Amino acid sequence: MTFGDFQAVKDTSFDLPKGKFLTILGPSGSGKTTLLRLIAGFEKPTVGEIFINGQPVNAVPPYKRAIGMVFQKLALFPHMTAAENVAFPLKMRRHDARNIGKQVERYLELVKLGGYGTRRIHELSGGQQQRVAIARALVFEPDLLLLDEPLAALDVKLREEMQLEFRRIQKELGVTTINVTHDQREALVVSDEIIIMNDGAIQQKAQPVRAYRAPENPFVAHFIGVTNFIEAVAVSANGSTVTLTCKGRELVGVLAAGSAGLAQAARCTCAIRAEQVRIAPSQDRLGKLETQVRGQVNDAIFEGERIVYEIKVAELGDVLMKVFDHDPVGHLQFGPGDIVHLGWNAKDLHVFAK
Amino acid sequence: MSNDDKRLSTMISRRTLLHSMAAAGAATGLPMLGGTRAFAQEPQKPREIIVRAWGGSWVEALKAGVSDPFTKMTGIAVRHDLTEDNEIQPKVWAAVAQKRVPPIHINWDTTTNATKSALRGVTEDLSDLPNLKSTTELAKPVGLDGYPIVNTYGYVYVLAYRPEAFPNGAPKSWKDLLDPKLKRRIAFYNDGIGFHFPAQVAGGGKIEDIPNNMQPAWDFVTMMKQQEPLLGEDPDFTTWFQKGEIDAACTISTNAREARKNGIDIKWVVPEEGAKFDTDGLWIPKGLPANELYWAKQYINLALTKEAQQVWLDGLGLPGVVPGLTPPADLANDPSYPTKPEDFKNLIRVSSKVQVQNESDWFAKFKQIMQG
Amino acid sequence: MRTYRVAYPLTWRAMDVLEAFVAFVWPPSFRAAVPYLFLLPALILVGLLVLGLIQIADTSMRVLDRDTFLLSDAYSLDNYRRALTEPFFATIAGRSIIGSLIVTVITLVFAFPYAYLMVRTSSSALRKFLLVALFLPFFIGQVVRAYGWLIILGNQGIVNDILGHAGIPTLRLLYNYPAVLFGLVQYMLPFAVLMLAPALTAIPEELEAAAGSLGASWLKTFRHVVLPLARPGLVGAGLVVMTLSLTDFAIPAMLGGGSQDFIANAIYDQFFRTSDQGLGATLSLLLVAVGSLLVGVVFTAFGAGTLAMGGRRK
Known part of the structure; x- marks a missing residue:
């Protein structure tokens, strides 16, 4: 898909088995919404083909594709009631008028809006409007449900509630779903599978746990979770275990799935999650952690359930590392300027070849 | 008003012996002799008088035949107001009804429209214009008393x-x-x-x-x-x-x-x-100050001279109301330019x-x- | 303190003086009256209009005496009797009302796609072109535009020239009812587009995509989503076009060849041609009444669409 000279989506081939919940995750401008519009049929691909149920659909206009979509701003019809909104796709598809009422009521029940049918859209709360939009997208039993960041505008509590609601409804109906979001938490919570996109290309496609635990490139590592990056040079490799050096300091890590084979002295990017680094006032408190460094606290941010420290590590070239501490028992706390010791296990250091 | 009439009649008696244009020529010299005070009986001259006229070649003809000679003769400037005749009518009527000074001194009008104004009683009587004596019966509006309007051509x-x-x-x-x-x-x-x-x-x-x-x-x-x-x-x-x-x-x-x-x-x-x-004519709305009325009458009087008519009506290609005018070359013996009684048959x-x-x-x- | 005073700009001090003056002239306790003060000019204008209408109503009940060309002192409904019974006025009223309705429908039909394209196009060049093409006629007055049509549609005009080359004999395109309606539509189009554009802008594009994904073809989307949501704009534009057409003077006068008078032309004739201000006033009031009636009918039929979105159920 190209806009003028700009390629919005390129090189994005993937399959989605029936009944799965897939999330396309990426920053704004990564092409995820364009991808969704391509699937819905609002845009036409310049090259490539989209198949639904094994049928090519490039030549099929949106209104003939059996796709339900929940829009970013919901796109509910303000001149209709909740029930009229839900009935709209049935009327457009010329369903038997006698069954429409029943079907609409069933789906309003499904989204827990039984009895709200006669309300006008502006008389409903944000969460209720979400539910109407979901019911409207599902009522005609589409082959595919598309969610275009419909939760983005909600406050955190409601968003988390709706995420679980999406999950519940999707499991209940078993409808194949593609969700688009830039919210990594949402992606991890609701999905069977995640596709991480950047610059119009797929960075990684994996189940949530794998996407988090085994990022295939620095972008994925950076986009999901809070990650520290260390630039280093490869010294030797033994299977997937790599020995590297950074400012003369030896590091051991695991080669990421995406990076095959490392040349001697290859420049690498190493990544380690903030929660996988232990922080301690003295070295002996770090126990048997394989890699240990000394640092100085630059900043400490109290976030309630945890404290986020920013540590300057001189021996790794003054790199600033983020470290979570949620020791619920010790209530340890460091202030800026304190000397601390950091440690982590080699298997948690992901090594990406450049 | 009666004083003005007297003044006018003294002027008439003085001028009856003179050819009107000669009188005009004499009057032309007046400003050089020291302005309005030279003749005690002559009313004060306004700076300008306003004549409503039709635009285009119509007003050009009027300017050349009447307005310019009038300014030359009296030193009074003539301003032409090109408001449509039927649109000035309600304004004049309203001014007279409210006893205001009317917006124009002289209205160049169709005789029919002017007659409405005459019937309504907003026109000054022009019977005492000296030059009326030398006009044909065409100048007299049919079916009205006196001269609330003077027809100037047909x-x-x-x-x-x-x-x-x-x-x-x-x-x-x-x-x-x-x-x-x-x-x-x-x-x-x-x-x-x-x-x-x-x-x-x-x-x-x-x-x-x-x-x-x-x-x-x-x-x-x-x-x-x-x-x-x-x-x-x-x-x-x-x-x-x-x-x-x-x-x-x-x-x-x-x-x-x-x-x-x-x-x-x-x-x-x-x-x-x-x-x-049919005919068109000139008339003066009621409500003008006496001196301005006097000079407005002088304007119409001038419009009835042969010289003024010849120039004005050559421009319009229409027959005038004084005898002896020469038709424009292209209209000699034209049915639209009646001059002899049989032409009117x-x-x-x-x-x-x-x-x-x-x-x-x-x-x-x-x-x-x-x-x- | 002194340094502070130096840093304190002169304009601020000027504003202080001004504010003190304003506070003196208009003490804060008067502040509640300010909104009403701003209302005053509008009230005066409306008041003058009402006074004028009362004056016209008074004149409309006086009959012209053709012996003196004065209006009668006594009141009478004779002018109303004439206006309502003489077939000439019925003809003209019928022509004006039917004409304004036809013009309204055609104008809206043309203006809608224009406004829609202008609002929805992704090409800013096209949008600019459409805007310029829309505003250009505004700089050219109604009369000049009508003259333009006289030149273009005349027997020796461009259109007949082209038809002539195609072997079609010269057609009389001007001086008839269709020519007047055509001129009015052309005159009204920009008004309608300008009234419609904001209403269409207010319809989120996503709604149309949503309708598409829910199974509505382009036509059904238009019928069930765009049209109902554009109703406030359509009602507003329709009212403006209808009242302006109904009361138009110049287009019927110029493109009608004298045989297609609208009510305003008849009013002009009474005031300025036959000097009958009484009958003119009567016709004016009746025009106001007919216009108000039409507006009332539209409001009851389509709701106060310009004021509220909701109102009607299917």
């Missing part, structure tokens, strides 16, 4: 045509306009003015029956409607002839002559049933009073037929 609603469209020669009768070939190719005034009277004759009626029985006229207009004529106002006729929209029209000869001056092959006739003859003239009392009915009737 005009004819001729049948103007393009000879090209009449290969068998000039039309002789208004009935010739019923030729199917002329469908959508003829034009009348949108209220039918100028056509009502000849239609009365062409429809088999009599002039004497106007206004009591005009059914013949309406029958003829109804026949004419089948031709789907264009309906317009003065400037439209010139334009339509020039743009080839029409082949024939009932219009004032001046409009046809204007098109001819612009190079269009166009002629006109007075058909056998006759053609409407075929022209229909109806008193202004009858016209103003009935014309709104005629207009309405004509429009009802044409727009129905």
